[in-house]
Amino acid sequence: MLQEEAEIVALNALTWLASEGLLDAFQGATGADRSQIAAAAGQPEFLGAVLDFVLMRDDWVQGVCDAQDLPYEGLLRARAALPGGDLPHWT
Known part of the structure; x- marks a missing residue:
């Protein structure tokens, strides 16, 4: 997956979080307020965090995958295409 495609997947995931009432949970996990989220939404590093x-x-x-008609492994491919996605996963 190209980085540009991954960014679109991540932006759609952020939209999904908001539509599902999970933006507060995301804010709690990141410490970002809504204005910071809006300002960072175009940054590939932030989209990786999403x-x-x-x-x-x-x-x-x-x-997220059902909403975007993606296979479930599509989010992993998108994450790998964004900055930091090439780091080892220990889980």
Whole structure:
């Protein structure tokens, strides 16, 4: 997946979080307020953090992927295409 495609997936994931009432949980995990989220939404590093957050729960992965008509492994491919996605995962 190209970085540009991954950014779109991550932006759609952020939209999904907001639509599902999970933006407060994301804010709590990141410490970012809504204005900071809006300002950072175009930054690939921040979008990687969005996908890291979604990837914490299988039901969130399923919801995001279903909303975007992506296979469930699509979020992992998107995460790998963004900065920091090439780091080893220890889980």
